[in-house]
Amino acid sequence: MFRRKFLQSLGTLGLGLTLPMGAVQAQAVKKATDQKVDLSAVGIKGKVQAGGKGIPGVVVTDGINLVTTDKSGKYSLESNATAQFVYISVPRGFEIPQEKGVARFYQPIPAGKPSFTADFELQKLTQDDTKHNFVVWADPQMINKKDAEELVNVSAPDLKKLVDGYGKNTLFHGIGCGDLVWDKFELFEDYQKAIGISGIPFFQVIGNHDMDLTARTDEGSSDTFKKLFGPTYYSFNRGEVHYVVLDDVFFIGTAKRYIGYLTERQLQWLEQDLSYVKPGSMVVVSVHIPVNSGEKRRMKLKDESLGGVVSNRKELYRLLKPYKAHIMSGHTHICEKVIENDIIEHTHGAVCGAWWTGPICTDGSPSGYGVYEVNGSEMKWYYKSVGHDREHQFRIYPKGTVKDRPEEVVVNVWNWDPEWKVTWFEDGVRKGEMKQEMGLDPLSVELHAGPNLPAKHKFVDPTMTDHLFWAKPSAGAKQIKVEVTDRFGKVYTQAQAV
Template identity: 60%
Template sequence: MNRRDFIKNLGLTGAALTAPCAVINASPVISEKPGVANITLKGRIHHNGSGIAGVAVTDGMNITLSDKSGNYTLLSNKAAEFVYISVPAGYAFPHQKGIADFYKKIDSSKSTYNADFRLEKLETDDRKHNFVVWADPQMISKKDAEVLVTQAAPDLKQLVSNYPAGSLFHAIGCGDLVWDHFELIEDYKKAVDISGIPFFNLIGNHDMDLDARTDDYSARTFKDNYGPTYYSFNRGNVHYICLDDVFFIGTAKRYIGYLTENQLQWLEQDLANVKHGSTLVVSLHIPTFTGVQRRNKLKEEEIGGVVANREQLYKLLAPYNVHFMSGHTHMNEKWEKDNMIEHVHGTVCGAWWTGPICTDGTPEGYAVYEVNGDQISWYYKSTGKPREYQLKVYEKGRLKTAPDAIVANVWNWDPKWKVEWYQDGVLKGAMEQRVDFDPWAVELYEGPAMPKKHKFVDPTLTDHLFFATPDANAKNIKVVTTDRFGNTYSQELAV
């Protein structure tokens, strides 16, 4: 059994092999039985005293809309933890040093809890805006945190500054914000603050309380720092939904990809207020689906690698145009079918901060999305590299399984891209797509002693490799890629 098989058998693609000592020695969290008595949630949503009508307010179970004066009343029960809003289009995202602040912690000692929400109108038309996805910062040490704070966060800040003044940006922290070490949450928050834009955060399998007795209590620390684990918000014509698809099964580091009935019922209510045909951005940590089973010729899906009840989610989302945002795998890939496309993101930490690339050869970095009305375009931003850096071409012989071929890794590829090659200035046509390992990832991560920092890391098979065999007398090779939006990127190689 190799290292990756061992990790898969734990249900932990890319997870640590051992629990922190603090977790092993901790006493199980036994929660007091929550009260089931009713509590009335009341309040007002306003801008400078003027009520805002039609704002969705929820306790995570039921949803109501504010009236024409901005007032709301919601009958809840004392098991509810938060009252929170779906920030409407046209308003700024409230935040505390970059951490989105759209919720109030319920005081369940009373029979009525009052919570007002004050919003600020945007001065810019938000039908045109941008957002980024940070997948898996996943820090396990102060050394990791230092890299996030001094390199990744300033890179994002610089990217935002390159856009016209006043451009609207927000971010989605797509889970595994830390690597079980909650003392590093403050470092994550520091990085968010440095970036200068508001972050909406998701819970990942490494953000859970591993001493919880059930999934219900595994998000305590996350909630203390970031609020609810599922919620929605709006910007321009786009409705954003954030979900918790990491289901803790009651023992340290064991989980499945699964959406609870509570969330799906809440989602049904949330979508009742969204016009059919709208564009949705649905973010969750574990991908709803990937190509891992196909590429590795596995008999069954990895139970911790995809969402087991995804078909039920797809049914709810069928009337909309959907972009899924996910992380977890430390690879970059996309799939598209009917009304849905899923963006599985390469990570901020690469291969767990062991090298400059993910296990599929995708550089450590993040995705950038540009929204114009109902349409979304995107590109991948490698940390420390210019926007134009979208492929890497390897010389002949670099990949041992294809000794006579040059290999191009086009990490943000999807089937609507073109990947062509030129030999000594002459167009030779499309390159051949194959499933294989990235050559550099093999050099960095393959073998029982590699990499030194985290030996469980292995190279992974990917779909976004392209091959061509030059003539023996060729002197220069150029690979030109064209993405689905007509943007071209290229790299040359002397043979």
């Protein structure tokens, strides 16, 4: 039934206004500027194959409607001139098509032609992909060549070392979770160089700093991104997991103004896309702006920030309800876990930390990225700090570090969620769980607080966080030890003199 949605969506523009069927027959619609929107029909056909043999059941889309390949790998779909790409949802069991690390699963649709043939050649994997890993790089956000050099010479080699540590037969892919650059499009070349160094294929998410700021509407704001990386929403498969990328940054037509919003066009496409996914399967959705966050509560705001969360997230939650869903996001330069019913959202600390001003984000989380280990329909994860091994999962601040709580020790556990336990010991004696309280990370206060800090970007300020834990040692205590147990039972420990 979803193929019929093509007819409903032919004229879908902007926020998803659906034109009546009669409009399909029109050759053009006039704008106030006398420019014309071409709605003429475009027939697309082709074949998806590997080694000369067609692959059946592959989902093919033009971003409006979806079809599947037949038993010989052939497909055809009726598109229209507003569609920019034809692309596939790469099926499980096949390599991710790439060009120097950039995933290439699409073909641009030539303008002005009534028909187009797009064939896709895939390579079958030599191993089962039921077990695989992926990483999420949020906010590389380079504004100059110095930032780019750090990404290329420090962050990228760190990721390569991590990947190599798993062994050459481990399947990995990456997701660049938006703000790949900081409005400086010439630095996209450095981003591509960095992911090329990592040695794994990367899929890209558009961020608010990846948009064309001179565009008059949201539709034109992704033109440069599309030229480099293809469509802004799509899906792919690896093992038993279905991956989806969405564009939730809606540009409102003036420089650097945007809201978190999913257009009707994307939601219609997503509903069709998910119709090919078995309920109960794991679905991983990647966006830039967090779908939800605790910012309103922590900052005691009257309303949610329009540019900080997705306003119409309830519909996304509804569509994801039948699945074991995870959402990957960035944008905020902090680490946060938001759990909505059975949906877990992973908001990642930034690869650039606090905009390349030092080793941490504004909540004290180290500059880093998420690492996810998938086995069938199960997934484990941890946060990888750049320049540290995977055991670096928390930081202890000794008694007296926080001036208004001089008798207490505070611990920042950046990838914490409610399934974690944070326990402390005093001189070898177990004292119990530390008390979780919201606050500011002391190192972030030291590096970021005040009108003159940090010198590089004075707008940076410490951010209130939920993942601080407190304890008050005895007056004569000599040493404390902190034991952090993640939701998977892995234990991390660190001892420090009081």
